[in-house]
Amino acid sequence: DTEVTQTPKHLVMGMTNKKSLKCEQHMGHRAMYWYKQKAKKPPELMFVYSYEKLSINESVPSRFSPECPNSSLLNLHLHALQPEDSALYLCASSQPWGNPETQYFGPGTRLLVL
Amino acid sequence: AQKITQTQPGMFVQEKEAVTLDCTYDTSDQSYGLFWYKQPSSGEMIFLIYQGSYDEQNATEGRYSLNFQKARKSANLVISASQLGDSAMYFCAMREGGTGNQFYFGTGTSLTVIP
Numbered sequence: 001d002t003e004v005t006q007t008p009k010h011l012v013m014g015m016t017n018k019k020s021l022k023c024e025q026h027m028g029h030r031a032m033y034w035y036k037q038k039a040k041k042p043p044e045l046m047f048v049y050s051y052e053k054l055s056i057n058e059s060v061p062s063r064f065s066p067e068c069p070n071s072s073l074l075n076l077h078l079h080a081l082q083p084e085d086s087a088l089y090l091c092a093s094s095q096p097w098g099n100p101e102t103q104y105f106g107p108g109t110r111l112l113v114l
Numbered sequence: 115a116q117k118i119t120q121t122q123p124g125m126f127v128q129e130k131e132a133v134t135l136d137c138t139y140d141t142s143d144q145s146y147g148l149f150w151y152k153q154p155s156s157g158e159m160i161f162l163i164y165q166g167s168y169d170e171q172n173a174t175e176g177r178y179s180l181n182f183q184k185a186r187k188s189a190n191l192v193i194s195a196s197q198l199g200d201s202a203m204y205f206c207a208m209r210e211g212g213t214g215n216q217f218y219f220g221t222g223t224s225l226t227v228i229p
Binding site: 040041042043045048056088090092101102103104105106107108110 | 147149151156157158159160161164203205209216217219220221222224
């Protein structure tokens with residue numbers, strides 16, 4: 001059973017909509033991540049939060065806005081997306097120190113932008 | 115240069131047979147970690163096994179084992195007694211000592227188990 005949950009599982013939105021993806025973990029991890037994954041490709045890192053502070057932003061367009069309200073929650077706010085943003089969005093969490101820093105992933109949100 | 119290389123885009127294995135998925139890595143760090151994940155068609159990335167660069171023994175987790183050859187910079191995943199449920203995409207990943215929380219993923223290998 002995954003201990004990282006993501007909602008919604010599926011999302012269809014128009015290019016003018018505003019929506020949010022939510023991620024929650026209950027493993028006491030202090031690092032959380034957003035990845036974007038296209039079909040048959042590896043995940044691409046978007047953002048990393050460490051101790052609720054944004055530590056890595058991989059030059060993601062501003063139409064994606066992350067938020068980490070507390071150590072258990074991670075949101076990704078979406079606005080004015082493009083059809084090419086359609087993908088599987090994965091959230092992950094880990095401890096930010098020591099070994100092995102294994103990242104544990106949620107089930108993902110499949111996003112379709114029309 | 116690619117940090118993680120997986121040279122097998124697709125693999126087939128007969129049910130109950132063993133299969134090896136290849137992974138080579140590139141790093142100049144002394145401290146690093148190597149990970150394997152399984153991704154079924156449902157989309158979730160499932161952590162399978164971890165090998166630290168200082169671990170002297172190969173990691174094992176149930177039917178999964180990691181054949182770690184440090185001098186060759188390879189970290190191959192061995193799945194014994196394949197099951198139909200093993201059909202999935204498999205990703206090798208690496209965390210370098212100095213990169214904080216960043217993982218580098220390979221391009222993946224699609225494994226199909228044939229009954």
